[in-house]
Amino acid sequence: MARFIGPKTKVARKFGEAIYGSDKYFERKNYPPGQHGNNRRRKTSEYGLQLKEKQKAKYTYGVLEKQFSNLFKKASRAKGITGEVLLELLESRLDNVVYRLGIAPTRAAARQLVSHKHITVDGKVVNIPSYSVKADQVIAVREKSKSLEVIADSVAASSVHDFSWLEFDQNALVGKFLNTPTREDIPENIKEQLIVELYSK
Missing domain, CATH: 1.10.1050.10 (Ribosomal protein S4/S9, N-terminal domain)
Structure with missing residues (x-):
């Protein structure tokens, strides 16, 4: 790839x-x-x-x-x-959403987590970084991947609360894409x- x-x-x-x-x-x-x-x-x-x-x-x-x-x-x-x-x-790309949720420290790291099948969408493994996430879809870390050091370190330092279009449970490592952000919401x-x-x- x-x-x-x-x-x-x-x-x-x-x-x-x-x-x-x-x-x-x-x-x-x-x-x-x-x-x-x-x-x-x-x-x-x-x-x-x-x-x-x-x-x-x-x-x-x-x-x-x-x-x-x-x-x-x-x-x-x-x-x-x-x-x-x-x-x-x-912003709706899966690798970007994983990054915004704080599961990965960078978009490149998020892309790698997705490609290596560490991420699920609505309970199913998705390994396509460009996958377009839709409103109300649930993004989570696979059960067997939750102990990965890169994920634990990133979540500990994340600030997902800054993004109104996302929800994230740091303990369960489960997030929700509430809606597509508007231009005013995108910080880039x-x-x-x-x-x-x-x-x-």
Whole structure:
């Protein structure tokens, strides 16, 4: 299964944000990568800004180009504002929901837990990270996986109460996807309208 395995701090520095979460290396070098990263003052074109925003969304949610393009097509066919629907679809991915519930410390770790069959949806094992979670579906950790150290550590440090669209029982390791979040609920710093403009060219 294809996924990004390159240097994550370098990607975060390119966007000027710690898009993968807390990163001590990014905090030390929070300027663009490259020999002249600290001194670069080049003006970015309109296309460049739009492309950068799309790339940021892709890296943030761990989605490859073809997947992202398909999600955009789906969003453009749906009712509502295309950019907002796109983010709602990204937030509804199973790997993202597992991450938001606090079961995994990062989206990459959540993707791995799903792929390795540690997660169930409505009592059935689902090993597809891109699975689209629907309202009122129950996401849980498999009984035999509850002792995994990565899950225990992540749950202990999680703050799922910050998300109004989720419920989570930390003792039972069972969560519920109450509803698809609205744009106001999604904390990611993504200018989705720039992505829409890019695909509209």
